[in-house]
Amino acid sequence: MKTNHPLMDLIDNKTAVVGVVGLGYVGLPLVQAFMAAGYRTMGFDVDDTKVASLLAGKSYIEHIASEWITDCIHSQKFVPTSDMARLAEADAILICVPTPLSASRDPDLTFVEATTREVAKVLRRGQLVVLESTTYPGTTRDVMLPILADSGLKPGEEFFLAYSPEREDPGNHDYSASRIPKVVGGINPLSLELANALYSQAVVQTVPVSTCEVAEACKILENTYRSVNIAMVNELKVLFDRIGIDVWEVIEAAKTKPFGFQAFYPGPGLGGHCIPIDPFYLSWVARKHEMSTRFIELAGEINTSMPRYVVSRTVEALNNVGKPLRGSRVGILGVAYKKDIDDPRESPSFKLMELLQAGGAILSYNDPHIPVLPSMRHYDVPRLASEPLTPQYLASLDCLLIATDHSAYDWDFIVRHTPLIVDTRNATRHVAASRGKIWRA
Numbered sequence: 388m389k390t391n392h393p394l395m396d397l398i399d400n401k402t403a404v405v406g407v408v409g410l411g412y413v414g415l416p417l418v419q420a421f422m423a424a425g426y427r428t429m430g431f432d433v434d435d436t437k438v439a440s441l442l443a444g445k446s447y448i449e450h451i452a453s454e455w456i457t458d459c460i461h462s463q464k465f466v467p468t469s470d471m472a473r474l475a476e477a478d479a480i481l482i483c484v485p486t487p488l489s490a491s492r493d494p495d496l497t498f499v500e501a502t503t504r505e506v507a508k509v510l511r512r513g514q515l516v517v518l519e520s521t522t523y524p525g526t527t528r529d530v531m532l533p534i535l536a537d538s539g540l541k542p543g544e545e546f547f548l549a550y551s552p553e554r555e556d557p558g559n560h561d562y563s564a565s566r567i568p569k570v571v572g573g574i575n576p577l578s579l580e581l582a583n584a585l586y587s588q589a590v591v592q593t594v595p596v597s598t599c600e601v602a603e604a605c606k607i608l609e610n611t612y613r614s615v616n617i618a619m620v621n622e623l624k625v626l627f628d629r630i631g632i633d634v635w636e637v638i639e640a641a642k643t644k645p646f647g648f649q650a651f652y653p654g655p656g657l658g659g660h661c662i663p664i665d666p667f668y669l670s671w672v673a674r675k676h677e678m679s680t681r682f683i684e685l686a687g688e689i690n691t692s693m694p695r696y697v698v699s700r701t702v703e704a705l706n707n708v709g710k711p712l713r714g715s716r717v718g719i720l721g722v723a724y725k726k727d728i729d730d731p732r733e734s735p736s737f738k739l740m741e742l743l744q745a746g747g748a749i750l751s752y753n754d755p756h757i758p759v760l761p762s763m764r765h766y767d768v769p770r771l772a773s774e775p776l777t778p779q780y781l782a783s784l785d786c787l788l789i790a791t792d793h794s795a796y797d798w799d800f801i802v803r804h805t806p807l808i809v810d811t812r813n814a815t816r817h818v819a820a821s822r823g824k825i826w827r828a
């Protein structure tokens with residue numbers, strides 16, 4: 388039976404105001420899901436340029452349409468603001484701020500802590516706070532709860548706290564935020580019940596679990612599973628290359644097994660905000676408990692070594708046509724970390740460019756989703772502009788390195804006009820002609 392609580396009534400009759408903190412790749416689609424479910428939403432971000440852009444009806448995320456934002460702003464059902472005092476107006480506060488690694492690869496919770504302090508300043512009776520950012524088990528209860536409890540309100544009675552990991556898959560048109568089941572865990576049964584009731588209005592299915600620690604661990608399990616499996620196929624790719632077996636053909640064949648096998652694919656290295664980072668949140672917890680997470684460390688080591696392997700294959704391919712890397716014109720195709728998105732964070736393309744540049748290559752790139760290379764904190768690459776994919780440009784290259792297989796690319800056209808290709812994504816698999824100039828890496 389449902390607990391009788393004023394917040395439950397607000398959720399049920401859709402008069403609850405949903406506040407989303409952090410209007411990035413995760414936060415903005417979440418706003419979309421709650422707006423579609425009929426809730427009035429508020430969006431909070433410390434980045435004034437994002438707030439100004441939303442108020443002007445302009446999207447800064449490729450797969451979120453500006454028209455949708457304009458409509459939301461006009462309907463006054465979405466209020467973006469950088470005024471954190473207005474967090475008091477939201478009945479439910481969903482936090483989607485970054486959770487990066489520090490320079491020493493430890494969890495950096497400064498964004499989560501700063502947001503929680505802002506919430507604590509205005510926390511009022513009956514509010515529900517949910518963390519969505521990926522983090523290690525224990526963050527919600529051990530880090531956020533004490534900050535919120537400093538408000539003087541009783542956790543789980545006067546305010547409610549839960550964790551529900553985001554599973555956003557940018558660029559995947561089959562799974563928008565509202566179509567992805569959501570795991571929910573609370574600090575106590577009432578927190579869980581309220582959070583679960585809220586999400587079940589906006590997403591296809593909720594998966595309530597016994598504690599917020601289980602929900603936190605679930606997200607890290609999902610991402611570690613990907614990282615480890617990708618590392619395994621990356622290692623097999625190197626071995627199979629050496630013995631003349633096509634790893635892609637092997638995976639396609641293995642995938643026909645109807646049970647017990649899920650296909651993962653090799654690539655130029657890991658990218659994105661999640662897979663290269665999140666597992667190390669767990670390694671940190673393990674170290675605190677005097678344990679090591681060997682699978683995570685090993686997967687990290689193999690995945691991190693991939694760009695070097697790809698560059699060594701590029702050197703081999705150039706050498707085969709009598710050219711040294713130094714002075715060769717190398718074009719990078721795709722700098723987003725995966726296909727059909729405009730997100731370059733942690734993309735292996737930057738490491739590839741850095742290594743190629745260090746080897747004396749003359750760099751250029753094309754990415755229809757990223758017109759100008761952003762400056763990257765960790766990489767020393769030039770601020771190039773995307774080259775138009777003309778026959779002249781392709782013919783002017785000594786080698787084209789396919790790093791991201793965007794759907795917009797016409798592979799027959801690309802292969803026809805390019806003298807030499809290194810393909811890290813098996814993107815050219817259907818191109819029948821000129822296979823001799825394609826190298827897999």
Ligand SMILES: NC(=O)c1ccc[n+]([C@@H]2O[C@H](COP(=O)([O-])OP(=O)(O)OC[C@H]3O[C@@H](n4cnc5c(N)ncnc54)[C@H](O)[C@@H]3O)[C@@H](O)[C@H]2O)c1
Binds near residue numbers: 413414434502661
């Ligand atoms: N991008 C994904 O595909 C994805 C998928 C699942 C989970 N996640 C997780 O979700 C979280 C957010 O990721 P993202 O990709 O949306 O990041 P993002 O960088 O796109 O967005 C985060 C936003 O938070 C804002 N912000 C930072 N500090 C703030 C503060 N104190 N108050 C208010 N706003 C603040 C930033 O300005 C930014 O707009 C991370 O923990 C990430 O690991 C991301």
